[in-house]
Structure formats: structure tokens, C-alpha cells
Amino acid sequence: MPTQKSDHASELNEAQDEQSYDEMLINAIFTKQVQAPEVAGQVPEQSAETQKALNIYHNNFIENGIRALAITFPSVEGLIGADSFRILAKHYLIDEPKTQFDWGEYGDSFSEYIDEQEALAEYPFLSEAAELDWFIHQIQRKSDIEFQADTFAKLETEDSDELRFVPAPGLSLMLSWFPVVDLYQLVHDPYLQSNEGVLARQELLKNITKSINNAINSEPPRSLVMWRAEYKTQFEYLSDAEALVIQKILSGEPVSQIIEALGEHKVDLVTWLTNAITKKLIFAVEHV
């Protein structure tokens, strides 16, 4: 008469037959509680060796993932500290299986994931900080574009209905309720980490706290524009009118529409254009 144990082993063996070796190993790596399967004919010592091996691969995955996420989300790590970041990253790695080949492209849902974590309720701004980190990281990887200063001369000689602005690499907008720019500065500005910067840091923290309270009290969001002029991602707040113009540029609308939008919002065209070219928010003018 078969024992309960052997019935269980037989079920496991049937399940294994359905899964190939590579599926079984990958499955074990992505599982919260790694458990070596019972394999027919294996003595306990062999099972223990298998368990040790699975633990190594699982731990490799977790450690590689934590390192990669810390590179992509340095502000998040800086704001909650390395130990808390490790715990957060570990949960994310298990809950959001990596489907990307490149660790640099893993993490697009990290911001939303943070937002859903009750344990992070004391950091209401963290999700937005993660969103900014993700934008910065991705924009730095975008294709290079050649800045063509001479093309702006077309604005004086050609029909503005037939022209459009070429946006800077990675030009993007995000809505920000919390003071993410200040938070970014708090983590990354070396002066604020130094002994000389103690007072400035205290002042900044005071402003951040005030802004966070305003955000919690439902202040409307601000628009943040992000782009890459050279190698480093730039970002700054915009007025609603300027954000609308950036949105139109991103939609590929003709220059005539941009001029109209600026006029409607009483923004001086020359001032806006000089600023956009100087900061390299736009890289060229091309035909529609």
C-alpha cells in the first residue's frame, strides 16, 4: 500500500514532468520561499545540495536586482536609507518578475509599486521621487540628436504651418504634487551633505516639510519638464502655459500652433524661444 509520502512524491514528479528544467530553475529563482523539488531517487544529502544551489541562484538574483535598482533609483535609496531600500527592492523583485534583458530597463512600475505599499505611508513623496529617478535614468539612455542651431533661421523665412520643433532627447513632462526637485537636491547635492552645508540643509528640509504638508492638503500639482541637453538629464518646474507648449512640441504640432498657444497665455515668443534654445529644450526646426 503506498504511503502518503510516496503519493506526495509521485504528485511532485508528475508536476516536474510538466515543467522543463529551465522553467523549474527560473521558477525557483523568482519564488519567495525557494524550495528544492523532490526528485525521484535523490537521497536527502542530494536534496540539500540542490537546496543550497537554488539559494545561491535566488540570492544572486536578489543581490543583482538590488544593485541595479539602486543605480536606477538613487534618490529613493537616499531618502529611505540603504537598509529599507534593500527590503523594498527585494519585495519588488519577487512581485514584479523581470522580463527585460537589461537591468537598466527594469523598474518601470517601481513608482506605482511604492505607492501601493502601506508600510511606506510615512513617505508619501517617495513614489514621485521614484518617478523622477526613472525619468532621469531613461532620458540618459535616449538616442543622441544633433543640435542644429542654423535650422532656427527657418522661422524667419518659412511658413510656420509647415515647420515644427525637434524636441531634446527624452523631453518629457511629469506632474508633481510633492517637492521632488528639492528632495532630489537633498539627496544628491554634495554641499548639503557636507559640514559646511548643515544650515542650508536645515533650511531646505524646512521648505520640504512645508511643501509636503501643502501637497497633502491638496495643493494643485506642478509641471516638471525633463530633458537631456548634453549627457546629464536636466529638470525644472514650468508654468502651466509653458507645460502646454512643451506638450504641443511633444505632439509634433506645427510652430504656428506653438506661437498661438504662447500668445493665448501672454507668453513672449522671443523670450520663450531664446530660453528654449539656450537651454536646449529644442534641438532644431524641421519641416512637418
Added chain:
Amino acid sequence: MSSTLHNKQANDKPKTLIGVGLRHSHYTEALQNAASHSHEVDFVEVHAENFFAEGGASKAIIQDIAQAYPLSIHGTSLGLGSSSRVPKSILQKFTNLVQLTKPMLVSEHLCFNRARIQGNLVHSGDLLPIPYNQQSLKNIVSHIQEVQDNIQRPLLIENLSAYIHAAQLNASTQDDMSEFEFLLEMCSSAGCGLLLDLNNLIINALNKKTNNPVEVLKQDLLQLPPEIVGEIHLAGYTDNASQTNDFIIDDHGAEVSAQCWDLYEFAIQRFKNTPTLVEWDTQIPEWSVLLGEAKKAKVIADGSERRDP
């Protein structure tokens, strides 16, 4: 049709060139050395995926590195032993990098890294061992050939350090040849070469509790025809396992081990003038320490050349 190792110039062996794995923390120093014409290594090797971005700083840096040093591109994410093909977008990134940098050597690993879980193709980001049987041979050969067809040159495939073999998880997946038999068949069928990682051989032997591992491995290396080996890797490991009876982890986290130097002395005699690289990937030391390891390799390789008849 895939090109073979033997009808291509690209991976032909030069005189024993000694290189180091170039990692982020050493970019500036390596480029400064090159700018002041004080090259202290013959070539550098970079991980392909660190330069997969379409633009930005990393693209500029790899162009600077490729101008400053003969380069080896070492892929770590293609997972050529996986059941599924390398997606076109990833293969294109790899190909673009090879075309951009025109490297001296191009290599990947004898491994898989992805499989489907509940319908989603999930990627481990690791180098996972494949079984040594006809089915996996056919699979990896077709994937190697696809890459070679794209990059228009032969690949070198690195032997792996592994903590598990397939039958431990799935009794129906058995090896039907040894690792070296598999490597020979693979190179012959795919027209690729072998990146012989001596540290990986040592770690596997130590984890299997092999007696006199270096002597056993020297005998094993006699199975490999000299022309098949296109590059040698040297590395060390953090030995925190000997006290706990755990596995040694292949962490590339220490100076090249004494066993590895011993095996290299033998290997470079057999695989004469094979480009040799020192890898150090965790607890990365000062650039000067890494160069010191390269110098040790140079002394051994030069000694080997002097002993030539």
C-alpha cells in the same frame, strides 16, 4: 550561413596579449592612462549590456574606450542556451555595439537565462547552466549561429561555473556527454571558439570536492585542441566556504587565486599566445592593483614564450 572561427581574421590569436576587465570605477583612470600613452594593458574587456543605451554618456564612453584600447566585448545577457531565441531588439543592440566598436574579441557564455512562467518570459539576469545533451547542443548551436550571422564574425563561448546540474531538478533531463565533449561539439558545429575561464573550472572542481583539482584540470585541458581556445579568463574568489562546507561562489571578488595561476602556467603553454584577461567584478580594487595582476599574467605568458623550442 555562419562564418567559422578558422576562416575569419577577427579572432585570430595575436602574441600573448594581456588585458583586464574594465569596470565603471576605472573608466577615468584607464582613459587618462591611454591619453598619456602609458598603456599598461594590451586590451580591455567590457560587458556589452553596460553599453546597450541608444545614446548619452555611456555611448560616448565606449567610443572613447574603443579608441584608446583594443577591445573585447563580453556579452552577459543573451542566454544563448535558452529555449527561446534572442529577441531581435536585443540582438540588434549587441550587433550595433560590435559594429560601433569593432572589437578584437566578442564573447558570450555557455548558459541560459530565461524561461516562461505563467505565460511570461522571465529573465533571471544570471548565467544558468544548461544540460550537456544533444537537445541543448542543437539549441545553443542555432542561437550562436544566429548571433554570428548578425555580427558577421565568430563568437567565443565561455565555460560556466555552476552550482547545479539539470538532473537535480528534473530527473528526465540527463547529461549525455561531459562538459568538454559538449564544448568541442558546440565549437565544431557552430564555428565558434572557446573562452576558457580557468577560475570557473577551478570553482566547479572545488565545489565537487575534487582531489588535487589543478592536476585533474591540467589533464582535462589536454582534451581541448589548442586552436579552439580564443581567450583565457583568470580570476579569484572570496573563500568563505571552506569553513562552512558551502559552495564557493564565483564572485570575481579577489586577486587571482594561486590555483588559477598554477593552471594558467600550464594552459598558456598548451594554448600558446592566447589573449588573457584578468577579471575582478566585486570588491573592485584600485586600478593599480588590477594592473599588478595583469603584470603577473604577463610574466607567466612571457616565461611560456621563452620556453618555446
